[in-house]
Amino acid sequence: MGDKNMKFNPEFVEEVIHRTLAEKRIVGSVVQIAWKGEVVYNSADGLADREQNRHMQEDALFRYASVTKPIVSTAAMVLISQGKLKLDDPVMKWLPEFRPKQPNGEVASMTVHHLMTHTAGLTYRFFQENGGTYEVAGVSDGMDIAGITLEENLQRIASAPLLYEPGKMWRYSIATDVLGAVIEKVTGLTLREAVELLVTHPLGMKNTDFVAVDSKRMTAAYADSSNSSGQPRRLRDEDHVPFIEGAAGFQLALERYHEPSAYLSGGAGMIGSAGDYLSLLETLRQGGGSLLPKALVAQMTINQIGHLEMPYWPGRGFGLGFTVLKDPAEAGTPESAGTWRMGGTYGHSWFVDPTEELSVVAFTNTALEGMSGRFTTELCEAVYEGIERKR
Template identity: 70%
Template sequence: MEKENMTTLHTYVDQAIDRAISEKRIVGTVVQVALGGELVYSRAAGFADREQKRTMAENALFRLASVTKPIVSTAALALISQGKLSLHDPVTRWLPAFRPKLANGQDAQITIHQLMTHTAGLTYRFFQEEQGTYERSGVSDGMDLSELSLEENLQRLASVPLIYEPGDMWRYSIATDVLGAVIEKVTGMSLRESVQLLVTHPLHMTDTDFVAVDSDRLTAAYADGSEEPRLLHNQLEQVPFIEGTAGFRLAPNRANQPSAYASGGAGMVGSTGDFLTLLETLRQGGQPILTEAVATEMATNQIGELDMPYWPGRGFGLGFTLLKDPVAAGTPESPGTWRMGGTYGHSWFVDPKEELSVAAFTNTALEGMSGQYTTDICDAIYASIREGKEAARI
């Protein structure tokens, strides 16, 4: 990217960040952009902890929530690359006791592929109504501070009827927690040790773990408020989600509790830079942790034309959404772009066509996951790219 176009990118992204902070939509953020394999933008802004007046730092640690999913999915794909696991394996090959039934009482078979594509018949407690089946059975979403072990949580999950026949629908779900248990069985190690061995250590992601590696760098957690974001205290906090659903139950102090079960869907803590390293590794073919064929499969739509609620114009690969129709999605991203986010206030996307990877982490739920901020950051980056291309043609 030419120097003047770099200046444009910095200006536009800075404006998007400054606007969100001045309008008190977010408390703090770290945004990093890689283009053509180079880090072209990195900025920390706002407060890591507003009450303590601790400014945000580029190496700040965030509760990753669903940003955990692509990390754990990559660990499973590393095992597939090594021939130790297959997408076609029934889950019961590895977890013989995990046998949730259909609502009519019939048996159902779930595959590893269905876990990784969220077509396994599962859901999340926060998507259900108050006192839904998961809540009544005491299933943890992986973001509260439950005393449950992973095995106990899966026992509870298996006691609840599936919400659809596996393979028939796409519904975002707790499936990656089940995948985490599969990974443990395949490796004979804890999920934490498995992810270290398969992903974080080979990529030198030293900030990323199932607990904060340095509690002094951990950001405070906030949620959308009427005049400014409200501080989430360490005890269980309710954060409304979609009208008619139970919403999120967040225990920010989980990030400092080694005793909390390792949630493959929501339990990790890490830095923006570490996650950008993973995105760039996957974008460039997956080496040294995945074969190129497996990395390509990860970024290929796996669910055909199944409808994805809340994600118009997108399909799903093996761990994240994939853009099929930019018009339907209302985005400037190129077809084939990968994107996901995290409840505590994160968004990220990879546009392989533009050789672009972006990680925009905040400490503010849900603005940083699905609010105007995510749109503003995306629009700013593509506006600078578009202007650069137009300038090059003149």
């Protein structure tokens, strides 16, 4: 695997994957690792569909959920590089009808930078209590089939009061869906067309789209075990997955990937493969190639939110589309300072450590273990054991 002069030792990663599968914490996974510009690990393990006994394949297609966000954020950065969009553009310049109000009743002054850094005052329905303002307004988080257009969802989002004045706090949110609407206005294209033109086609990401390019390669979806069976439960076509205590949790529609009535969600709507995603991450890690100038990649990948606190992400800040590690000790991770990382509801995690020239994609079909469970921390530790950093 990779250049024989490189010292990646796969046994630590393999042990974590095999143990996690044996303990029935995940059903299947595709893990790909690039180090110093070479793919040094590429393995599909477990089952893509347990009930059909269909083995996981390296080109399996996953519901990306929030793994979508960096793709759409990259599309926005390409528009910025072309001079068609600016980070300090008021959102109302592009979406004049989108006028959410602050808690004091004043119309908010919201910018593209606020959207990309999740400091816009917005939230997600799944973070709120049952009966919260987004539920009352009928807001879709972009993972269900609400039968509404993006424009209608924006109207619903804008009808709910903001949590805070833009720029004053950080809260993970539906902001990337709003960014998707901005991209549509800037380009005059649908978000699907714009992302293909700006990102996926230039990078040869042929497996990545807002609909499944091959439904036969779609993975089944599972959720963490909540009963005595001790194995993940298969998600129903429409299902609910609990999140943090006291929050409404995730409303999921598995068939969204081929449902023409589902709006194009910039924060959660894409489907794709691990290999495609590794291509995107490596392009950004290596400075953007022909896609983006290095200076804009540098802006994406540094902390943009100062000292604002990030609940559930100790030691990390936020760039333009993903978290950026500030303090490895506080975060309790072997990653280098400056590492970028995110995940996705259906069971995905990824990170890029620029110092070590390292990009890691770990896609599973099991929520939420594959996104934020023990598997993610154990795999991360195993990767650093494998690159023999203390050599």
